[in-house]
Amino acid sequence: GAVVSQHPSWVICKSGTSVKIECRSLDFQATTMFWYRQFPKQSLMLMATSNEGSKATYEQGVEKDKFLINHASLTLSTLTVTSAHPEDSSFYICSARASKSSYNSPLHFGNGTRLTVT
Amino acid sequence: SQQGEEDPQALSIQEGENATMNCSYKTSINNLQWYRQNSGRGLVHLILIRSNEREKHSGRLRVTLDTSKKSSSLLITASRAADTASYFCATKDNYGQNFVFGPGTRLSVLP
Numbered sequence: 542g543a544v545v546s547q548h549p550s551w552v553i554c555k556s557g558t559s560v561k562i563e564c565r566s567l568d569f570q571a572t573t574m575f576w577y578r579q580f581p582k583q584s585l586m587l588m589a590t591s592n593e594g595s596k597a598t599y600e601q602g603v604e605k606d607k608f609l610i611n612h613a614s615l616t617l618s619t620l621t622v623t624s625a626h627p628e629d630s631s632f633y634i635c636s637a638r639a640s641k642s643s644y645n646s647p648l649h650f651g652n653g654t655r656l657t658v659t
Numbered sequence: 660s661q662q663g664e665e666d667p668q669a670l671s672i673q674e675g676e677n678a679t680m681n682c683s684y685k686t687s688i689n690n691l692q693w694y695r696q697n698s699g700r701g702l703v704h705l706i707l708i709r710s711n712e713r714e715k716h717s718g719r720l721r722v723t724l725d726t727s728k729k730s731s732s733l734l735i736t737a738s739r740a741a742d743t744a745s746y747f748c749a750t751k752d753n754y755g756q757n758f759v760f761g762p763g764t765r766l767s768v769l770p
Binding site for chain 1: 689690692694699700701702703704707747755756758759760762763765
């Protein structure tokens with residue numbers, strides 16, 4: 542149980558276009574989902590916390606107009622990278638916490654999306 | 660500021676040997692968790708240790724926690740080539756929702 546599906550697993554896009562990444566909890570409801578960015582051989586950097594039915598909370602330094610997050614249902618959060626540029630190329634990972642679990646419970650991760658902007 | 664710091668950054672061992680990774684953190688925690696990440700994939704939760712626990716086992720994994728030193732270690736016994744991955748510690752305080760991940764240890768187990 543507790544499967545998180547992230548799609549697409551990789552995407553190549555041209556500079557200036559927008560890319561949408563989906564994160565779905567398949568067998569549980571997730572009030573809260575998290576979006577991370579990971580550079581090669583580095584740790585996860587939290588970008589934003591996505592709460593169902595409300596605005597996302599962005600970490601300092603993350604442009605909310607650049608990285609649009611929508612969490613319209615208890616099983617789906619989307620991250621849209623708008624007007625992508627080569628410096629946005631990275632590995633993006635989502636995680637979800639089951640609605641019934643506490644803040645201290647483990648997170649369930651998607652398999653990540655490799656974004657390459659040419 | 661970075662909460663968890665891991666060392667070593669990279670570790671290469673032979674199959675059958677034990678692998679030990681360490682994690683240090685800076686503030687009070689509710690719990691500390693270890694995750695594993697295969698190359699190009701998401702993270703998988705391995706084990707959680709609460710702040711009032713000192714040691715925990717799960718299969719070939721052994722985790723210790725020393726809150727006085729603000730440090731934890733992950734021991735993988737009798738390592739296998741399939742254990743090759745990056746391992747991250749993540750800490751959770753008593754207040755917020757978020758976990759803070761350390762920089763990770765890249766483990767290579769050579770057959």
